[in-house]
Amino acid sequence: MGFFDLFKRKKTEPKVEEPKIEQPAVEVSEVAPCEPEPVQECVPEERVADNASQEVVAEVPAEQVVVEELKIVEEKPQEVAVEEDDDDEPNIEEERKELEAGLEKTKEGFFGRLKRAIAGRTTVDADVLDDLEEMLITSDVGVETTVKIIEAIEARVARDKYMNTSELNDILREEIAYLMEESHRSTRDFGIEVKEGFPYVMMVVGVNGAGKTTTIGKLAAKLTRAGRKVYIGAADTFRAAAIDQLAVWAERAGATMVRQDMGSDPASVAYDTLRSAVANGADVVLIDTAGRLHNKVGLMKELTKIRNVMSKVIPDAPHEVMLVLDGSTGQNAFEQAKQFTEATQVTSLTITKLDGTAKGGVVIGISDKFHIPVRYIGIGEGIDQLKMFDRKEFVRALFGDAKN
Numbered sequence: 119m120g121f122f123d124l125f126k127r128k129k130t131e132p133k134v135e136e137p138k139i140e141q142p143a144v145e146v147s148e149v150a151p152c153e154p155e156p157v158q159e160c161v162p163e164e165r166v167a168d169n170a171s172q173e174v175v176a177e178v179p180a181e182q183v184v185v186e187e188l189k190i191v192e193e194k195p196q197e198v199a200v201e202e203d204d205d206d207e208p209n210i211e212e213e214r215k216e217l218e219a220g221l222e223k224t225k226e227g228f229f230g231r232l233k234r235a236i237a238g239r240t241t242v243d244a245d246v247l248d249d250l251e252e253m254l255i256t257s258d259v260g261v262e263t264t265v266k267i268i269e270a271i272e273a274r275v276a277r278d279k280y281m282n283t284s285e286l287n288d289i290l291r292e293e294i295a296y297l298m299e300e301s302h303r304s305t306r307d308f309g310i311e312v313k314e315g316f317p318y319v320m321m322v323v324g325v326n327g328a329g330k331t332t333t334i335g336k337l338a339a340k341l342t343r344a345g346r347k348v349y350i351g352a353a354d355t356f357r358a359a360a361i362d363q364l365a366v367w368a369e370r371a372g373a374t375m376v377r378q379d380m381g382s383d384p385a386s387v388a389y390d391t392l393r394s395a396v397a398n399g400a401d402v403v404l405i406d407t408a409g410r411l412h413n414k415v416g417l418m419k420e421l422t423k424i425r426n427v428m429s430k431v432i433p434d435a436p437h438e439v440m441l442v443l444d445g446s447t448g449q450n451a452f453e454q455a456k457q458f459t460e461a462t463q464v465t466s467l468t469i470t471k472l473d474g475t476a477k478g479g480v481v482i483g484i485s486d487k488f489h490i491p492v493r494y495i496g497i498g499e500g501i502d503q504l505k506m507f508d509r510k511e512f513v514r515a516l517f518g519d520a521k522n
């Protein structure tokens with residue numbers, strides 16, 4: 119069963135609990151996409167943008183907007199059948215080629231170093247292991263994970279004293295594949311527990327420039343293409359450009375974006391988005407957040423506030439907090455993962471920009487160190503260049519097919 123299959127569920131009438139918080143009257147505007155059709159249907163007519171602006175600013179208090187939208191949901195059929203289009207199934211060979219191309223620099227760096235480490239040596243001895251250790255660390259696998267790998271190989275060498283260096287590649291592949299399996303034990307669909315009648319809410323966090331907004335856009339496109347109704351909350355209200363950038367992505371993806379003005383309370387945007395999503399029977403909600411505020415403590419406090427306010431609309435929301443890390447920053451990505459996981463509960467990772475870097479080893483080290491599964495990897499700026507992370511395909515792209 120794939121990720122999207124989890125959203126292939128019967129739609130029941132959403133039960134919206136009255137929120138217990140005071141919600142200020144806010145300006146709400148939505149970018150109403152023209153395509154695909156199902157998304158357009160869910161937006162109240164008077165709020166659909168005209169062609170010129172694609173945007174309507176309705177000066178209506180948030181509560182009132184929700185009541186109006188709830189009425190629309192009640193008129194919907196109880197069950198929405200979602201057609202899976204087999205033609206959309208990615209061709210596995212093409213996917214592999216794209217992944218290999220995206221990881222090319224990492225692969226070259228990794229094996230270039232490995233070759234140099236074993237050049238002129240025949241058996242795996244202490245010196246080879248020392249060099250291998252250095253190679254893994256300089257490939258951004260991280261010290262802790264490197265030590266684990268080296269210890270595992272040492273144990274094998276102890277059993278087979280004359281292990282040939284030509285076998286090292288296969289052994290390394292096996293050990294890395296094993297580690298990745300350990301940190302991704304819970305299958306491809308980890309963490310997703312969709313409750314009937316409620317959208318699956320994903321809050322996206324990470325430092326500025328990591329690729330949050332781009333990842334949300336790419337993911338929204340994947341989901342709408344699979345027939346899901348996607349709402350996006352523009353909760354990065356720190357910069358006006360951030361909202362505009364997200365609006366462009368939402369439109370490209372055919373998703374509905376809920377926004378307020380720059381500088382407004384991000385928690386209030388998240389709240390509005392969830393109310394609107396529930397009222398309109400959305401399948402998935404993606405919440406974009408700021409990567410930089412006046413200071414780090416302020417950012418972490420704000421993320422906590424956004425988190426908390428969402429549970430007032432859907433008690434167990436957010437269902438997922440995805441940390442986006444820029445893979446090309448290597449060791450910095452480890453540091454960011456450390457800070458975010460300490461400050462907020464992170465349940466999944468997306469590692470971006472692996473296309474432009476030889477530091478793809480971070481994927482191995484970070485998933486091992488933090489025991490948080492990598493859900494997606496970004497291998498380019500294009501809308502299709504977000505790949506569902508598959509540990510086996512990742513190892514395959516780096517090492518080639520297993521010999522046995």
Ligand SMILES: Nc1nc2c(ncn2[C@@H]2O[C@H](COP(=O)(O)OP(=O)(O)OP(=O)(O)O)[C@@H](O)[C@H]2O)c(=O)[nH]1
Pocket residue numbers: 324325326327328329330331332333354360407408409410442470471472473474495496497498499503
């Ligand atoms: N090459 C490449 N570029 C990427 C990828 N993902 C994102 N980018 C680029 O990285 C830059 C920053 O991405 P954003 O999505 O704006 O990052 P953000 O985390 O939302 O940043 P803030 O809004 O400032 O917090 C953009 O130029 C993206 O096109 C990727 O997988 N590969």
Ligand SMILES: [Mg+2]
Pocket residue numbers: 330331332354360406
């Ligand atoms: Mg952004």
